[in-house]
Amino acid sequence: MLDRLRRIRSEGEKSALLLSDIPMGAMLRSVPRSVGFGVRSYVRSLRAERRNYPDMPTVFPTPGLVSAAFLDELVVAFMSTSRLSPGPEDALRIREEVAEALGKFRAETYLDDPALFHPEPPPLTDPVIRGKLYGTISYEQLAFDSGYVPWPGIPGATRWQSAGANQRVWAYVLRHPGKPRPWVVNLHGFGMGRPSDLAAFRSQRMHRELGVNVMHVVLPMHGPRKASRTQDAPFISFDYLGNVHGLGQAVWDTRRCIDWARSQGATKVAVHGLSLGAYVAALLAGVEDLDCVIVGVPSVDMAWVMSHHVPDDIKREVQAAGLLGTEAETIHHVVSPLAVTPRVPLERRFVYAGLADRMATPQQAYRLWKHWEEPSVCWYRGSHIGAMWNRQTRRFIDDALTSSGIGRRNTW
Structure with missing residues:
Protein backbone atom coordinates (compact mmCIF):
# COMPACT_ATOMS: atom_id res chain seq x y z
CA MET A 1 0.00 0.00 0.00
CA LEU A 2 2.85 2.37 0.78
CA ASP A 3 4.23 1.68 -2.69
CA ARG A 4 0.85 2.62 -4.14
CA LEU A 5 0.85 5.84 -2.13
CA ARG A 6 4.28 6.77 -3.49
CA ARG A 7 3.11 6.08 -7.04
CA ILE A 8 0.46 8.77 -6.65
CA ARG A 9 3.14 11.38 -7.34
CA SER A 10 3.83 10.12 -10.86
CA GLU A 11 0.17 9.43 -11.59
CA GLY A 12 -0.75 13.01 -10.76
CA GLU A 13 -3.22 12.81 -7.88
CA LYS A 14 -0.83 14.33 -5.35
CA SER A 15 2.43 15.31 -6.90
CA ALA A 16 3.85 16.87 -3.72
CA LEU A 17 3.02 13.97 -1.42
CA LEU A 18 5.98 12.52 0.46
CA LEU A 19 5.50 10.06 3.28
CA SER A 20 8.42 11.56 5.15
CA ASP A 21 6.53 14.88 5.33
CA ILE A 22 3.72 13.33 7.39
CA PRO A 23 4.41 13.47 11.15
CA MET A 24 4.38 10.06 12.80
CA GLY A 25 1.52 11.10 15.07
CA ALA A 26 -0.65 11.99 12.07
CA MET A 27 0.18 8.68 10.42
CA LEU A 28 -0.71 6.77 13.58
CA ARG A 29 -4.02 8.65 13.88
CA SER A 30 -4.89 7.47 10.37
CA VAL A 31 -5.13 3.89 11.64
CA PRO A 32 -7.94 4.32 14.20
CA ARG A 33 -9.75 6.71 11.85
CA SER A 34 -9.76 4.05 9.15
CA VAL A 35 -10.85 1.36 11.60
CA GLY A 36 -13.57 3.68 12.86
CA PHE A 37 -14.81 4.09 9.29
CA GLY A 38 -14.98 0.30 8.99
CA VAL A 39 -16.95 -0.08 12.22
CA ARG A 40 -19.41 2.67 11.30
CA SER A 41 -19.89 1.20 7.84
CA TYR A 42 -20.58 -2.20 9.33
CA VAL A 43 -23.16 -0.79 11.75
CA ARG A 44 -24.87 1.18 8.96
CA SER A 45 -25.06 -1.92 6.78
CA LEU A 46 -26.98 -3.67 9.59
CA ARG A 47 -29.33 -0.76 10.32
CA ALA A 48 -30.27 0.42 6.85
CA GLU A 49 -33.69 1.64 7.96
CA ARG A 50 -32.14 4.10 10.44
CA ARG A 51 -29.58 5.76 8.17
CA ASN A 52 -29.21 9.55 7.92
CA TYR A 53 -28.95 9.33 4.12
CA PRO A 54 -31.52 6.71 3.09
CA ASP A 55 -31.01 7.35 -0.65
CA MET A 56 -27.32 6.52 -0.42
CA PRO A 57 -26.40 2.82 -0.41
CA THR A 58 -24.48 1.26 2.45
CA VAL A 59 -21.18 -0.52 1.94
CA PHE A 60 -19.87 -3.58 3.77
CA PRO A 61 -16.32 -2.86 5.03
CA THR A 62 -14.08 -5.45 3.44
CA PRO A 63 -10.33 -5.41 4.26
CA GLY A 64 -9.63 -3.93 0.82
CA LEU A 65 -12.13 -1.14 1.34
CA VAL A 66 -10.73 -0.24 4.77
CA SER A 67 -7.22 -0.23 3.24
CA ALA A 68 -8.41 2.20 0.58
CA ALA A 69 -9.90 4.40 3.30
CA PHE A 70 -6.55 4.30 5.12
CA LEU A 71 -4.82 5.58 1.99
CA ASP A 72 -7.24 8.51 1.90
CA GLU A 73 -6.57 9.21 5.57
CA LEU A 74 -2.82 9.36 4.92
CA VAL A 75 -3.31 11.96 2.20
CA VAL A 76 -5.63 13.94 4.50
CA ALA A 77 -2.92 13.83 7.19
CA PHE A 78 -0.40 15.34 4.79
CA MET A 79 -2.74 18.04 3.53
CA SER A 80 -3.88 18.98 7.02
CA THR A 81 -0.47 19.29 8.60
CA SER A 82 0.90 21.40 5.74
CA ARG A 83 -2.04 23.72 5.02
CA LEU A 84 -4.49 23.92 7.92
CA SER A 85 -2.37 25.36 10.73
CA PRO A 86 -2.64 29.19 10.65
CA GLY A 87 -0.51 31.13 13.14
Whole structure:
Protein backbone atom coordinates (compact mmCIF):
# COMPACT_ATOMS: atom_id res chain seq x y z
CA MET A 1 0.00 0.00 0.00
CA LEU A 2 2.85 2.37 0.78
CA ASP A 3 4.23 1.68 -2.69
CA ARG A 4 0.85 2.62 -4.14
CA LEU A 5 0.85 5.84 -2.13
CA ARG A 6 4.28 6.77 -3.49
CA ARG A 7 3.11 6.08 -7.04
CA ILE A 8 0.46 8.77 -6.65
CA ARG A 9 3.14 11.38 -7.34
CA SER A 10 3.83 10.12 -10.86
CA GLU A 11 0.17 9.43 -11.59
CA GLY A 12 -0.75 13.01 -10.76
CA GLU A 13 -3.22 12.81 -7.88
CA LYS A 14 -0.83 14.33 -5.35
CA SER A 15 2.43 15.31 -6.90
CA ALA A 16 3.85 16.87 -3.72
CA LEU A 17 3.02 13.97 -1.42
CA LEU A 18 5.98 12.52 0.46
CA LEU A 19 5.50 10.06 3.28
CA SER A 20 8.42 11.56 5.15
CA ASP A 21 6.53 14.88 5.33
CA ILE A 22 3.72 13.33 7.39
CA PRO A 23 4.41 13.47 11.15
CA MET A 24 4.38 10.06 12.80
CA GLY A 25 1.52 11.10 15.07
CA ALA A 26 -0.65 11.99 12.07
CA MET A 27 0.18 8.68 10.42
CA LEU A 28 -0.71 6.77 13.58
CA ARG A 29 -4.02 8.65 13.88
CA SER A 30 -4.89 7.47 10.37
CA VAL A 31 -5.13 3.89 11.64
CA PRO A 32 -7.94 4.32 14.20
CA ARG A 33 -9.75 6.71 11.85
CA SER A 34 -9.76 4.05 9.15
CA VAL A 35 -10.85 1.36 11.60
CA GLY A 36 -13.57 3.68 12.86
CA PHE A 37 -14.81 4.09 9.29
CA GLY A 38 -14.98 0.30 8.99
CA VAL A 39 -16.95 -0.08 12.22
CA ARG A 40 -19.41 2.67 11.30
CA SER A 41 -19.89 1.20 7.84
CA TYR A 42 -20.58 -2.20 9.33
CA VAL A 43 -23.16 -0.79 11.75
CA ARG A 44 -24.87 1.18 8.96
CA SER A 45 -25.06 -1.92 6.78
CA LEU A 46 -26.98 -3.67 9.59
CA ARG A 47 -29.33 -0.76 10.32
CA ALA A 48 -30.27 0.42 6.85
CA GLU A 49 -33.69 1.64 7.96
CA ARG A 50 -32.14 4.10 10.44
CA ARG A 51 -29.58 5.76 8.17
CA ASN A 52 -29.21 9.55 7.92
CA TYR A 53 -28.95 9.33 4.12
CA PRO A 54 -31.52 6.71 3.09
CA ASP A 55 -31.01 7.35 -0.65
CA MET A 56 -27.32 6.52 -0.42
CA PRO A 57 -26.40 2.82 -0.41
CA THR A 58 -24.48 1.26 2.45
CA VAL A 59 -21.18 -0.52 1.94
CA PHE A 60 -19.87 -3.58 3.77
CA PRO A 61 -16.32 -2.86 5.03
CA THR A 62 -14.08 -5.45 3.44
CA PRO A 63 -10.33 -5.41 4.26
CA GLY A 64 -9.63 -3.93 0.82
CA LEU A 65 -12.13 -1.14 1.34
CA VAL A 66 -10.73 -0.24 4.77
CA SER A 67 -7.22 -0.23 3.24
CA ALA A 68 -8.41 2.20 0.58
CA ALA A 69 -9.90 4.40 3.30
CA PHE A 70 -6.55 4.30 5.12
CA LEU A 71 -4.82 5.58 1.99
CA ASP A 72 -7.24 8.51 1.90
CA GLU A 73 -6.57 9.21 5.57
CA LEU A 74 -2.82 9.36 4.92
CA VAL A 75 -3.31 11.96 2.20
CA VAL A 76 -5.63 13.94 4.50
CA ALA A 77 -2.92 13.83 7.19
CA PHE A 78 -0.40 15.34 4.79
CA MET A 79 -2.74 18.04 3.53
CA SER A 80 -3.88 18.98 7.02
CA THR A 81 -0.47 19.29 8.60
CA SER A 82 0.90 21.40 5.74
CA ARG A 83 -2.04 23.72 5.02
CA LEU A 84 -4.49 23.92 7.92
CA SER A 85 -2.37 25.36 10.73
CA PRO A 86 -2.64 29.19 10.65
CA GLY A 87 -0.51 31.13 13.14
CA PRO A 88 -2.04 33.68 15.57
CA GLU A 89 -1.13 36.68 13.40
CA ASP A 90 -2.57 35.05 10.28
CA ALA A 91 -5.73 34.09 12.15
CA LEU A 92 -6.27 37.71 13.24
CA ARG A 93 -5.67 38.99 9.71
CA ILE A 94 -8.09 36.44 8.25
CA ARG A 95 -10.85 37.38 10.70
CA GLU A 96 -10.47 41.07 9.89
CA GLU A 97 -10.46 40.40 6.14
CA VAL A 98 -13.54 38.20 6.37
CA ALA A 99 -15.48 40.87 8.26
CA GLU A 100 -14.51 43.52 5.71
CA ALA A 101 -15.30 41.28 2.73
CA LEU A 102 -18.72 40.31 4.08
CA GLY A 103 -19.62 43.99 4.32
CA LYS A 104 -18.65 44.39 0.66
CA PHE A 105 -20.56 41.25 -0.41
CA ARG A 106 -23.73 42.43 1.32
CA ALA A 107 -23.47 45.91 -0.16
CA GLU A 108 -23.09 44.50 -3.68
CA THR A 109 -25.82 41.83 -3.14
CA TYR A 110 -23.38 39.02 -3.99
CA LEU A 111 -24.74 36.97 -1.10
CA ASP A 112 -28.27 37.29 -2.47
CA ASP A 113 -27.24 36.28 -5.98
CA PRO A 114 -23.75 34.67 -6.07
CA ALA A 115 -23.89 34.51 -9.88
CA LEU A 116 -23.26 38.28 -9.84
CA PHE A 117 -19.86 37.60 -8.31
CA HIS A 118 -18.82 35.80 -11.51
CA PRO A 119 -18.84 38.24 -14.46
CA GLU A 120 -18.59 36.93 -17.99
CA PRO A 121 -14.96 37.16 -19.13
CA PRO A 122 -13.92 38.60 -22.49
CA PRO A 123 -13.28 36.24 -25.42
CA LEU A 124 -9.88 34.59 -25.55
CA THR A 125 -7.82 35.79 -28.51
CA ASP A 126 -4.39 34.79 -29.78
CA PRO A 127 -3.30 32.25 -27.18
CA VAL A 128 0.16 30.73 -27.52
CA ILE A 129 -0.09 27.13 -28.77
CA ARG A 130 2.87 24.76 -28.87
CA GLY A 131 3.15 21.09 -29.70
CA LYS A 132 4.35 18.98 -26.76
CA LEU A 133 4.99 15.36 -25.85
CA TYR A 134 4.27 13.57 -22.56
CA GLY A 135 5.59 10.04 -22.83
CA THR A 136 3.88 8.71 -25.95
CA ILE A 137 1.07 11.30 -25.80
CA SER A 138 1.31 14.15 -28.30
CA TYR A 139 -0.64 17.18 -27.15
CA GLU A 140 -0.90 20.94 -27.60
CA GLN A 141 -0.03 23.33 -24.80
CA LEU A 142 -2.31 26.34 -24.67
CA ALA A 143 -1.15 29.42 -22.74
CA PHE A 144 -2.60 32.91 -22.24
CA ASP A 145 -2.80 35.70 -19.68
CA SER A 146 -5.71 35.15 -17.32
CA GLY A 147 -6.92 38.74 -17.18
CA TYR A 148 -8.71 37.95 -13.92
CA VAL A 149 -8.93 40.90 -11.54
CA PRO A 150 -10.74 40.57 -8.18
CA TRP A 151 -13.62 42.93 -7.53
CA PRO A 152 -12.44 46.30 -6.11
CA GLY A 153 -12.48 46.62 -2.37
CA ILE A 154 -12.23 42.92 -1.53
CA PRO A 155 -9.41 42.18 0.91
CA GLY A 156 -6.58 39.91 -0.16
CA ALA A 157 -6.77 40.98 -3.81
CA THR A 158 -3.30 42.51 -3.90
CA ARG A 159 -1.79 39.49 -2.19
CA TRP A 160 -3.54 37.17 -4.63
CA GLN A 161 -2.49 39.14 -7.70
CA SER A 162 1.14 39.25 -6.53
CA ALA A 163 1.59 35.58 -7.40
CA GLY A 164 2.96 36.29 -10.87
CA ALA A 165 3.10 32.72 -12.16
CA ASN A 166 -0.59 32.31 -11.38
CA GLN A 167 -1.56 35.06 -13.83
CA ARG A 168 -0.61 32.84 -16.76
CA VAL A 169 -3.18 30.14 -17.63
CA TRP A 170 -2.16 26.78 -19.08
CA ALA A 171 -4.18 24.03 -20.70
CA TYR A 172 -3.29 20.70 -22.30
CA VAL A 173 -5.23 19.90 -25.47
CA LEU A 174 -5.90 16.82 -27.61
CA ARG A 175 -7.51 17.79 -30.92
CA HIS A 176 -8.66 15.94 -34.01
CA PRO A 177 -8.03 17.54 -37.39
CA GLY A 178 -10.93 18.13 -39.71
CA LYS A 179 -14.58 18.77 -38.97
CA PRO A 180 -15.89 20.34 -35.73
CA ARG A 181 -16.41 17.99 -32.81
CA PRO A 182 -17.63 18.01 -29.22
CA TRP A 183 -15.15 18.99 -26.51
CA VAL A 184 -14.62 17.56 -23.04
CA VAL A 185 -13.02 19.96 -20.54
CA ASN A 186 -11.34 18.12 -17.64
CA LEU A 187 -10.71 19.90 -14.34
CA HIS A 188 -8.12 18.23 -12.12
CA GLY A 189 -7.95 17.57 -8.39
CA PHE A 190 -5.89 19.23 -5.69
CA GLY A 191 -2.14 18.92 -6.28
CA MET A 192 -2.51 18.02 -9.95
CA GLY A 193 -2.26 20.29 -13.02
CA ARG A 194 0.65 18.70 -14.89
CA PRO A 195 0.70 16.98 -18.31
CA SER A 196 0.55 13.70 -16.38
CA ASP A 197 -3.17 14.49 -15.93
CA LEU A 198 -3.62 13.36 -19.55
CA ALA A 199 -2.66 9.85 -18.46
CA ALA A 200 -4.45 9.95 -15.10
CA PHE A 201 -7.75 10.91 -16.78
CA ARG A 202 -7.15 8.46 -19.67
CA SER A 203 -7.80 11.34 -22.00
CA GLN A 204 -6.03 9.80 -24.97
CA ARG A 205 -8.45 6.84 -24.89
CA MET A 206 -11.43 9.21 -24.63
CA HIS A 207 -10.02 11.31 -27.46
CA ARG A 208 -9.58 8.28 -29.68
CA GLU A 209 -12.57 6.06 -28.84
CA LEU A 210 -15.27 8.70 -28.33
CA GLY A 211 -13.97 10.96 -31.08
CA VAL A 212 -13.98 14.10 -28.93
CA ASN A 213 -11.47 16.88 -28.42
CA VAL A 214 -10.16 17.05 -24.85
CA MET A 215 -8.83 20.00 -22.86
CA HIS A 216 -7.25 19.99 -19.39
CA VAL A 217 -7.37 23.41 -17.74
CA VAL A 218 -4.75 24.04 -15.04
CA LEU A 219 -6.49 25.54 -12.00
CA PRO A 220 -5.05 28.51 -10.09
CA MET A 221 -1.95 27.88 -7.97
CA HIS A 222 -1.40 24.45 -9.51
CA GLY A 223 1.11 22.94 -11.90
CA PRO A 224 3.15 25.60 -13.71
CA ARG A 225 1.00 28.30 -12.12
CA LYS A 226 2.86 27.95 -8.83
CA ALA A 227 6.08 29.89 -8.33
CA SER A 228 7.80 26.76 -7.08
CA ARG A 229 6.93 23.30 -5.88
CA THR A 230 7.66 24.30 -2.30
CA GLN A 231 5.48 27.42 -2.33
CA ASP A 232 2.47 27.10 -0.02
CA ALA A 233 -0.16 28.93 -2.04
CA PRO A 234 -3.03 30.56 -0.14
CA PHE A 235 -5.64 28.43 -1.88
CA ILE A 236 -7.82 25.81 -0.19
CA SER A 237 -6.68 26.78 3.27
CA PHE A 238 -7.81 28.89 6.22
CA ASP A 239 -6.84 31.94 4.16
CA TYR A 240 -10.51 32.28 3.24
CA LEU A 241 -10.15 35.20 0.85
CA GLY A 242 -7.52 33.17 -1.00
CA ASN A 243 -10.15 30.46 -1.44
CA VAL A 244 -12.67 33.00 -2.73
CA HIS A 245 -10.24 34.62 -5.17
CA GLY A 246 -8.92 31.24 -6.30
CA LEU A 247 -12.32 29.73 -7.01
CA GLY A 248 -13.48 32.92 -8.69
CA GLN A 249 -10.43 32.85 -10.95
CA ALA A 250 -10.87 29.11 -11.63
CA VAL A 251 -14.36 29.80 -13.01
CA TRP A 252 -13.11 32.81 -15.00
CA ASP A 253 -10.17 30.94 -16.57
CA THR A 254 -12.24 27.87 -17.42
CA ARG A 255 -14.92 29.98 -19.09
CA ARG A 256 -12.23 31.63 -21.25
CA CYS A 257 -10.95 28.19 -22.26
CA ILE A 258 -14.49 27.07 -23.11
CA ASP A 259 -15.00 30.20 -25.19
CA TRP A 260 -11.82 29.39 -27.10
CA ALA A 261 -13.01 25.81 -27.72
CA ARG A 262 -16.25 27.19 -29.13
CA SER A 263 -14.28 29.53 -31.38
CA GLN A 264 -12.53 26.41 -32.71
CA GLY A 265 -15.87 24.92 -33.77
CA ALA A 266 -16.91 22.96 -30.67
CA THR A 267 -20.33 21.49 -31.41
CA LYS A 268 -20.97 20.75 -27.73
CA VAL A 269 -19.02 21.24 -24.49
CA ALA A 270 -18.97 18.91 -21.51
CA VAL A 271 -17.11 19.64 -18.27
CA HIS A 272 -15.81 16.83 -16.07
CA GLY A 273 -14.31 17.72 -12.71
CA LEU A 274 -12.50 15.55 -10.19
CA SER A 275 -12.30 16.46 -6.48
CA LEU A 276 -11.31 20.16 -6.40
CA GLY A 277 -12.10 20.23 -10.12
CA ALA A 278 -15.55 18.82 -9.31
CA TYR A 279 -16.18 21.76 -7.00
CA VAL A 280 -15.23 24.15 -9.81
CA ALA A 281 -17.31 22.22 -12.36
CA ALA A 282 -20.39 22.29 -10.11
CA LEU A 283 -19.97 26.03 -9.55
CA LEU A 284 -19.37 26.59 -13.26
CA ALA A 285 -22.65 24.79 -14.06
CA GLY A 286 -24.48 27.62 -12.31
CA VAL A 287 -23.00 30.44 -14.41
CA GLU A 288 -22.21 28.88 -17.82
CA ASP A 289 -24.38 27.15 -20.42
CA LEU A 290 -22.94 23.65 -20.83
CA ASP A 291 -24.14 20.57 -22.67
CA CYS A 292 -23.12 18.18 -19.90
CA VAL A 293 -21.49 18.38 -16.46
CA ILE A 294 -19.94 15.45 -14.58
CA VAL A 295 -18.62 15.86 -11.04
CA GLY A 296 -16.55 13.18 -9.35
CA VAL A 297 -15.86 12.79 -5.60
CA PRO A 298 -16.81 16.42 -4.95
CA SER A 299 -16.63 18.60 -1.88
CA VAL A 300 -19.22 21.34 -2.21
CA ASP A 301 -18.97 23.08 1.17
CA MET A 302 -15.59 24.78 1.65
CA ALA A 303 -16.25 25.67 5.30
CA TRP A 304 -16.98 22.00 5.97
CA VAL A 305 -13.69 21.04 4.32
CA MET A 306 -11.78 23.31 6.67
CA SER A 307 -13.62 22.13 9.78
CA HIS A 308 -13.56 18.44 8.87
CA HIS A 309 -9.87 18.24 8.03
CA VAL A 310 -8.26 20.59 10.57
CA PRO A 311 -5.95 18.51 12.80
CA ASP A 312 -7.57 17.65 16.13
CA ASP A 313 -4.66 19.06 18.13
CA ILE A 314 -5.19 22.59 16.76
CA LYS A 315 -8.96 22.57 16.24
CA ARG A 316 -9.62 24.31 19.57
CA GLU A 317 -7.16 27.06 18.71
CA VAL A 318 -8.80 27.56 15.33
CA GLN A 319 -12.25 27.71 16.92
CA ALA A 320 -11.02 30.18 19.53
CA ALA A 321 -9.62 32.34 16.73
CA GLY A 322 -13.09 32.47 15.18
CA LEU A 323 -12.15 30.70 11.93
CA LEU A 324 -14.93 28.11 12.12
CA GLY A 325 -18.64 28.73 12.17
CA THR A 326 -21.18 30.99 10.49
CA GLU A 327 -18.77 33.55 9.03
CA ALA A 328 -16.66 30.80 7.46
CA GLU A 329 -19.77 29.46 5.75
CA THR A 330 -21.01 32.89 4.66
CA ILE A 331 -17.72 34.10 3.14
CA HIS A 332 -17.67 31.05 0.83
CA HIS A 333 -21.31 31.52 -0.22
CA VAL A 334 -20.32 33.52 -3.32
CA VAL A 335 -18.27 30.56 -4.58
CA SER A 336 -20.53 27.74 -3.40
CA PRO A 337 -22.05 25.23 -5.87
CA LEU A 338 -24.97 24.91 -3.42
CA ALA A 339 -25.76 28.63 -3.78
CA VAL A 340 -26.31 28.64 -7.56
CA THR A 341 -28.96 26.99 -9.71
CA PRO A 342 -27.49 24.73 -12.40
CA ARG A 343 -28.09 25.91 -15.96
CA VAL A 344 -27.46 22.43 -17.33
CA PRO A 345 -30.62 20.35 -17.93
CA LEU A 346 -31.31 17.70 -15.27
CA GLU A 347 -30.77 14.79 -17.65
CA ARG A 348 -27.25 16.03 -18.42
CA ARG A 349 -26.05 16.42 -14.83
CA PHE A 350 -24.02 13.53 -13.42
CA VAL A 351 -22.42 12.76 -10.04
CA TYR A 352 -20.14 9.93 -8.92
CA ALA A 353 -18.81 9.36 -5.42
CA GLY A 354 -16.90 6.74 -3.44
CA LEU A 355 -18.66 5.15 -0.49
CA ALA A 356 -15.27 4.80 1.25
CA ASP A 357 -14.16 8.35 0.45
CA ARG A 358 -12.43 9.82 3.52
CA MET A 359 -11.38 13.09 1.87
CA ALA A 360 -14.57 14.55 0.41
CA THR A 361 -16.87 11.90 2.00
CA PRO A 362 -19.94 10.70 0.07
CA GLN A 363 -22.18 12.97 2.15
CA GLN A 364 -20.78 15.96 0.25
CA ALA A 365 -21.77 14.39 -3.07
CA TYR A 366 -25.17 13.57 -1.58
CA ARG A 367 -25.78 17.25 -0.77
CA LEU A 368 -24.96 18.26 -4.35
CA TRP A 369 -27.08 15.41 -5.72
CA LYS A 370 -30.06 16.68 -3.72
CA HIS A 371 -29.41 20.30 -4.71
CA TRP A 372 -29.25 19.19 -8.33
CA GLU A 373 -32.67 17.47 -8.03
CA GLU A 374 -31.31 13.92 -7.91
CA PRO A 375 -29.68 13.48 -11.33
CA SER A 376 -27.95 10.30 -12.48
CA VAL A 377 -25.52 9.17 -9.79
CA CYS A 378 -22.90 6.44 -9.37
CA TRP A 379 -22.13 5.34 -5.79
CA TYR A 380 -19.06 3.16 -6.27
CA ARG A 381 -17.32 0.92 -3.75
CA GLY A 382 -14.04 2.74 -3.34
CA SER A 383 -12.10 5.68 -1.95
CA HIS A 384 -11.28 9.21 -3.09
CA ILE A 385 -7.80 8.41 -4.37
CA GLY A 386 -9.06 5.43 -6.36
CA ALA A 387 -11.75 7.33 -8.28
CA MET A 388 -9.95 7.44 -11.64
CA TRP A 389 -8.86 3.80 -11.45
CA ASN A 390 -12.33 2.47 -10.75
CA ARG A 391 -13.93 0.65 -13.68
CA GLN A 392 -17.41 1.60 -12.57
CA THR A 393 -16.62 5.32 -12.63
CA ARG A 394 -14.94 5.06 -16.04
CA ARG A 395 -18.03 3.39 -17.50
CA PHE A 396 -20.25 5.98 -15.83
CA ILE A 397 -18.26 8.86 -17.36
CA ASP A 398 -18.37 7.30 -20.83
CA ASP A 399 -22.11 6.65 -20.56
CA ALA A 400 -22.73 10.20 -19.32
CA LEU A 401 -20.93 11.66 -22.32
CA THR A 402 -22.51 9.41 -24.93
CA SER A 403 -26.03 9.82 -23.50
CA SER A 404 -25.52 13.59 -23.70
CA GLY A 405 -24.50 13.38 -27.36
CA ILE A 406 -20.90 14.32 -26.56
CA GLY A 407 -19.15 11.20 -27.81
CA ARG A 408 -19.99 8.50 -30.32
CA ARG A 409 -18.03 5.29 -30.37
CA ASN A 410 -16.43 4.41 -33.71
CA THR A 411 -18.47 6.89 -35.74
CA TRP A 412 -15.91 9.60 -36.51
